[in-house]
Amino acid sequence: MSRRSLIGLATIGVLLATWYVLTMVTGTIDTGRFPSPDDVWLAAKQVVIKGYANGRLHIHILHSLRLVAMGFLFAISLGVPLGLLMGWSSRAEALINPIFLLVRPVPPLAWIPLAILWLGLGDSAKVMVIFFAAFVPTVINTHAGVRNISSPIIEAARMLGTPRAALVLEVLVPAALPSIFTGLRLALQASWTTLVAAELVGAIAGLGRILNVAQQDLYPGMILVAMIWVAILGWSTTRLLEAIEERALPWLVVRR
Amino acid sequence: MRLDPRLPIARSETVMLGGVGLLAFLGLWSGIAASGYVPRSFLPAPWEMIARFAHLLTNSFAGFTLPQHLASSLGRYGMGFGLAIAIGILLGLMMGWFRWLDDVVTPIFDALRFIAPIAWVPFAMIGWWASDLRIVRHESGD
Numbered sequence: 001m002s003r004r005s006l007i008g009l010a011t012i013g014v015l016l017a018t019w020y021v022l023t024m025v026t027g028t029i030d031t032g033r034f035p036s037p038d039d040v041w042l043a044a045k046q047v048v049i050k051g052y053a054n055g056r057l058h059i060h061i062l063h064s065l066r067l068v069a070m071g072f073l074f075a076i077s078l079g080v081p082l083g084l085l086m087g088w089s090s091r092a093e094a095l096i097n098p099i100f101l102l103v104r105p106v107p108p109l110a111w112i113p114l115a116i117l118w119l120g121l122g123d124s125a126k127v128m129v130i131f132f133a134a135f136v137p138t139v140i141n142t143h144a145g146v147r148n149i150s151s152p153i154i155e156a157a158r159m160l161g162t163p164r165a166a167l168v169l170e171v172l173v174p175a176a177l178p179s180i181f182t183g184l185r186l187a188l189q190a191s192w193t194t195l196v197a198a199e200l201v202g203a204i205a206g207l208g209r210i211l212n213v214a215q216q217d218l219y220p221g222m223i224l225v226a227m228i229w230v231a232i233l234g235w236s237t238t239r240l241l242e243a244i245e246e247r248a249l250p251w252l253v254v255r256r
Numbered sequence: 257m258r259l260d261p262r263l264p265i266a267r268s269e270t271v272m273l274g275g276v277g278l279l280a281f282l283g284l285w286s287g288i289a290a291s292g293y294v295p296r297s298f299l300p301a302p303w304e305m306i307a308r309f310a311h312l313l314t315n316s317f318a319g320f321t322l323p324q325h326l327a328s329s330l331g332r333y334g335m336g337f338g339l340a341i342a343i344g345i346l347l348g349l350m351m352g353w354f355r356w357l358d359d360v361v362t363p364i365f366d367a368l369r370f371i372a373p374i375a376w377v378p379f380a381m382i383g384w385w386a387s388d389l390r391i392v393r394h395e396s397g398d
Binding site: 089 | 264
């Protein structure tokens with residue numbers, strides 16, 4: 001094991017030990033404000049076995065995952081082609097960019113009231129908000145990816161008489177892919193943030209719903225459990241995306 | 257309209273096309289709003305929005321006028337952002353200088369990074385810190 005990971009493990013260990021001592025031994029931290037390890041364990045057991053806030057943990061997780069997947073996939077299936085088009089054609093860029101500039105600076109969470117007004121408190125409003133959160137970084141980075149392809153590559157392909165479809169599929173998309181994936185990673189992160197916020201406002205199930213109910217019940221242990229699960233899901237979906245990226249870009253061995 | 261690969265176009269054409277795009281967007285919006293197909297309370301027309309904006313500049317909504325709301329938001333934004341960059345730059349500089357600090361702090365960050373900042377809100381709300389400091393706390397998170 002490397003020096004780095006040893007120090008890392010030691011740090012996390014010391015932090016956990018400090019947490020245990022401050023909450024359960026000395027009582028310096030008020031457990032009504034921040035839970036002790038014991039509280040978190042009990043809350044985790046409760047939500048997994050008995051359920052909390054209308055359902056057991058796996059129901060909440062599946063619900064949140066589904067919303068993120070829908071919003072994210074919807075956003076990238078529109079955002080990537082739009083970004084490609086805008087990067088490829090200066091005319092399309094000139095036409096679309098001003099409208100996009102109107103939408104872009106609006107923070108995704110600011111769509112929540114309008115989404116609820118239009119679509120109600122159901123899932124479609126949340127998908128809409130996640131869509132906006134994921135759409136903007138996807139378009140920006142796809143656009144930049146095409147814009148930043150060095151001209152000689154495209155000129156060479158054209159000089160060799162590459163058919164248009166092949167030019168797009170074999171030159172344009174592969175060359176823009178690293179940037180596209182950067183956009184997708186940002187979009188995924190934004191999707192999770194937005195999901196939690198949208199579910200905090202009102203939801204039947206989901207991790208945000210657990211957070212919301214736990215806040216009203218003044219139940220810090222459950223809040224921490226939900227936060228940990230948000231982090232686990234965010235981390236694992238990001239890992240999944242990185243695995244796809246490594247498969248899609250075998251010629252790029254990027255270690256981040 | 258031919259879609260030539262990244263061929264630059266004249267500045268005048270950029271402006272013209274941009275204007276067409278914006279007008280089409282505003283036209284569509286106004287058209288839908290004016291048609292009555294969607295209730296006005298769901299989708300106000302652009303001119304209604306501008307009128308409302310002008311109205312809110314001097315008349316209060318939810319207790320304050322728009323500039324007062326903006327000032328209050330900007331103040332919170334400034335506090336959270338200022339605190340975050342003050343601590344963040346200092347910490348980043350020190351992490352770059354002392355390798356042991358980097359080794360110690362990075363694992364903590366890796367653990368915290370994936371918690372969406374919004375998920376801190378419930379903790380902030382159950383009274384971790386007083387008043388505006390709660391909001392500052394969550395804005396400076398990761």
